Amino acid sequence: MSDNDVVLKPKTKIKPKLDKPKLYKVMLFNDDYTPREFVTMVLKAVFKMSEEVGYRIMLTAHKLGSSVVVVCAKDIAETKVKEAMDYAKEAGFPLMLTAEPEE
Numbered sequence: 001m002s003d004n005d006v007v008l009k010p011k012t013k014i015k016p017k018l019d020k021p022k023l024y025k026v027m028l029f030n031d032d033y034t035p036r037e038f039v040t041m042v043l044k045a046v047f048k049m050s051e052e053v054g055y056r057i058m059l060t061a062h063k064l065g066s067s068v069v070v071v072c073a074k075d076i077a078e079t080k081v082k083e084a085m086d087y088a089k090e091a092g093f094p095l096m097l098t099a100e101p102e103e
Contacts, residue, residue, distance in 0.1 A: 012035045023102040024077035026069040028061045034093040
């Protein structure tokens with residue numbers, strides 16, 4: 001090897017670190033007007049829950065004022081909230097759900 005030879009070192013590839021998408025929780029809030037059976041039906045239809053799980057979530061919201069329905073990606077949470085509230089609006093009930101960032 002002479003003094004004029006160039007030595008090339010291989011470049012290290014840097015992979016960008018991707019953050020996991022933030023999760024959102026869908027919250028169900030209690031009200032004094034929406035019947036329990038209707039809330040359970042909406043949870044079954046929109047969130048694909050069994051009768052027992054839907055009833056348990058509804059009862060938790062009834063007793064404590066609110067309940068976590070599901071934790072998922074933001075777009076899914078917002079879609080499910082809109083779908084559930086559309087059902088309630090069509091039936092004339094003030095059912096309230098929100099999608100909130102999980103801490």
